[in-house]
Amino acid sequence: MxxxxxxxxxxxxxxxxxxxxxxxxxxxxxxxxxxxxxxxxxxxxxxxxxxxxxxxxxxxxxxxxxxLDQLLRETLSHAEARSFLIDRATDERIHGPALAPVLREVADRMDDAALAELIIGGLTKRELLELTDEPPSVVLHTLGMDHLVLAPLxxxxxxxxxxxxxxxxxxxxxxxxxxxxxxxxxxxxxxxxxxxxxxxxxxxxxxxxxxxxxxxxxxxxxxxxxxxxxxxxxxxxxxxxxxxxxxxxxxxxxxxxxxxxxxxxxxxxxxxxxxxxxxxxxxxxxxxxxxxxxxxxxxxxxxxxxxxxxxxxxxxxxxxxxxxxxxxxxxxxxxxxxxxxxxxxxxxxxxxxxxxxxxxxxxxxxxxxxxxxxxxxxxxxxxxxxxxxxxxxxxxxxxxxxxxxxxxxx
CATH class of the missing domain: 3.75.10.10 (L-arginine/glycine Amidinotransferase; Chain A)
Structure with a gap:
């Protein structure tokens, strides 16, 4: 190579x-x-x-x-890579301190393929609530069900x-x-x-x-x-x-x-x-x-x-x-x-x-x-x-x- x-x-x-x-x-x-x-x-x-x-x-x-998506999936098998990308996708300055740790937990539970799709494809409020209970977040509360919680790329x-x-x-x-x-x-x-x-x-x-x-x-x-x-x-x-x-x-x-x-x-x-x-x-x-x-x-x-x-x-x-x-x-x-x-x-x-x-x-x-x-x-x-x-x-x-x-x- x-x-x-x-x-x-x-x-x-x-x-x-x-x-x-x-x-x-x-x-x-x-x-x-x-x-x-x-x-x-x-x-x-x-x-x-x-x-x-x-x-x-x-x-x-x-x-x-x-x-790119295949390279990303394979990269996410490395624990440091997962942490690096999850940390940068779940930013308190964007999601607020109440929602960011919930997003981080949801992302960390995903397998490599699902996490790669999340990072590139983003996530709506409706999709998030299918994966976890609704947290007491002002940021999330102000969003409609089909609004993006995590922006796609x-x-x-x-x-x-x-x-x-x-x-x-x-x-x-x-x-x-x-x-x-x-x-x-x-x-x-x-x-x-x-x-x-x-x-x-x-x-x-x-x-x-x-x-x-x-x-x-x-x-x-x-x-x-x-x-x-x-x-x-x-x-x-x-x-x-x-x-x-x-x-x-x-x-x-x-x-x-x-x-x-x-x-x-x-x-x-x-x-x-x-x-x-x-x-x-x-x-x-x-x-x-x-x-x-x-x-x-x-x-x-x-x-x-x-x-x-x-x-x-x-x-x-x-x-x-x-x-x-x-x-x-x-x-x-x-x-x-x-x-x-x-x-x-x-x-x-x-x-x-x-x-x-x-x-x-x-x-x-x-x-x-x-x-x-x-x-x-x-x-x-x-x-x-x-x-x-x-x-x-x-x-x-x-x-x-x-x-x-x-x-x-x-």
Missing amino acids: PNPFVGSEVGRLREVIVHRPGVELLRLTPQTKDDLLFDDLIWVHRAQEEHDRFSGALVEHGVTVLH PNHLFTRDASCWVYDGVAVNSMRMPARIREAYTYEAIYRWHPRFAGRAFQRWSDALDDAAATVEGGDVLVLGDGAVLVGMSERTTPQGVERLAQRLFAAGSADRMVALHLPGAREFMHLDTVMTMVDERSFIEYAGLGDLPSYTITPRGSGEQVELDIADHRPGRAHHAIADALGVDGLRILTAQQDVHSAAREQWDDGCNALAIAPGAVITYDRTPTSNAYLRESGIEVIEMPGAELGRGRGGPRCMSCPVVRDAT
Whole structure:
């Protein structure tokens, strides 16, 4: 079993973590969807079928597919992991001091499979009272029978964000939105206690338990290769998070240059990979409406723990040049399908730029972005289409739904 290592964005993909939609998506209602960061409700049965096609395509191309819920169940066989996750799911600041210990007791009685479903799928008041007598809790008393006592984690569908592997290490990320904060704890437990990861040699680039406001999300992090990293400062990733990530990578000697792009702070640009992804060693598919982004190149000064940051501020219109310099190539090939403004905006919203490379020049995309897919093929890129009629409602594509753990350098 190879050590975790992600050496590029487009090298041969060997191993990846995904999450098949489950009961957590059944918790989405017109009343809960906004707080849970979804724009629409999802037909879960069809979404599961689509996700199975996604996983199947990965397996057909030689990728080892690890399922998050299975990793979690196996991790929960470790007593310390159970305590760690139960403690973080039953928080007195959220549930109050009367209800939190009752929830903790209910969770601790569950077997590993039921506890994994509770952590990801959440719990309503009605379901809680089927498991225990009603405690004298003001918090619980004010809730309706079908209100959520423990919030679900439907955004675990997008395994890219809370955990991202960069070269020889992993960032377990501090998440920007409250609905996603607990996702990082799932990965923290898996990487600490699951036998596939425990005791393995890898670095730690961030610690969600400590990083707090210095947020970074994996959808904003692209591993360019050969020590270069591209990061978006977006609705979800902060400049201070970018600087902290750069400093840790540089201190370990795992990277020596980072390009940071300043994205508009809007939902349609929530992560860099919603508007720009790499499809071969020097080619990117890019949204036509992206415009000229402010950009910065960050490099180390000094070495080891004393490393400081040199930051070069590029003038508008130089972002592509900065990325090319980081890649060590004369220029980039930017692939942008020719469409009218409205069509381009629709395809970007439907994740037309969110391609997952499985090898140089071979990507998985949704079938709901036909113009972008056709343009990629005309440009010499192999496109493997997957259905996305339901999954696409979650505003995340194939790259969002994958957390590469082992990927070749290029």
